[in-house]
Amino acid sequence: MGMNAGSQKIIADLLAARTGQQLTEDRSWRIGTALSGIFRQIGISNVDQLVCLLDQPAYSNLAQQVVEALLNNETYFFRDRAMFDQLSRHVLPQIAKQRKDERTLSILCAGCSTGQEALSLGMMLLEQKTRWAGWKLDITGIDISHEAIATARASTYSQFEIQRGLPVSQMLAHFNETPMGWEANEDLRALMRFRVHNLLDPMSTIRPFDLILCRNVLLYFDSETRQRAFARLMEVLHPDGWIMLGAGETIIGHTDELALVKGGIGLYRPVKSDLADQYEVCVR
Structure with a gap:
């Protein structure tokens, strides 16, 4: 699967322009492997040939196909279980106190991929029936990948996927076995709204989100793009809300509007509210 430096740059620039993600040198080996399905589909054998087709009218959807193939949609249910335990034991009970008068809970899963993270949160809420009885619960999942969102909306998974x-x-x-796979039941699906959206674009929402999960999304952004992403998240976060990043991600050098919650794993709150210092979780 041949690929010269010029072709590699064109593909990298395409991904950056469409998604903000940087295809760094240590990830460039993925290009040929990730695009092999497209090669077979259109009858070519390498990236150089692919690049030649990108601006041809007959292949108007090719650029989007390339971007979809390069996106990392790795996810599974209750990924990083300790982080979900932290939400269940500390964050959600605190939000329940904060919102006890309006009895409305809104959660955003940014970079939701094929939906498992959002559905995991939904299962947690349904299993806490006493706490959330009579509440309006809403979980929104956004992702730049059309294919991933289509899967999330179907909320139907193979035997391998459901067991992960x-x-x-x-x-x-929470799931029913069907000829198509394991499908989330109606109670769980009723909590979900999935839509295609680029995290770097302005986002419309009926009310600010009480909790935002943006885990392992910022890893592939450069510093400037991370700053833009944090700015967008802050636009839709409630002034006393919560943000959870991946355990290996940091706000350092990217935003001064958030502070780490003491004792938490990847857990942040707005600096202006002084809430990060007032509230401490213990996950050990």
Whole structure:
């Protein structure tokens, strides 16, 4: 699968322009492998040939196909279980106190991929029936990938996918086996709204989000793009809301509007509210 430096740069520039993600040198080896399905589909054998077709009218959808293939949609149910335990034991009970008068909870999953993270949160809420009885619950999942969002909306998973991170008891409680795979039941699906959206673009929302999960999304952005992403997240976060990043991600050098919650894992709150210092979680 041949590829000269010029072709590699064109593909990298395309990905950056469409998604903000940087295809760094240590990730460039993925190009040929990730695009191999497209090669077979249109009858070519390498990236150089692909680049020649990108601006031809007959291949108007090719650029989007390339971007979709290069996106990393790795996800599974209750990924990084300790982070979900932290939400269940500390963050959600605190939000329940904060919103006890309006009884409305809005959660955003940014970079939701094929939906498992959002559905994991939904299962947690349904399993806390007493706490959330009579509440309006809403979980919004956004992702730049049309294919990933289509899967998330279907909320139907193969045997392999359903077993990744999901105990049998929860699988049987929240999913139904169908000829197409394991489909989330109606109670769980009713909590979800999935839509295609670029995190770097302005986002419309009926009310600010009480909790935003943006885990392992910023890893592939350069510093300037991360600053833009944080600015967008802050636009839709409630002034006393919560943001959870991936355990390996940081706000340092990218935003001064958030502060790390003491004792938390990847957990942040707005600086202006002084809430990060007032509230401490203990996850150990």
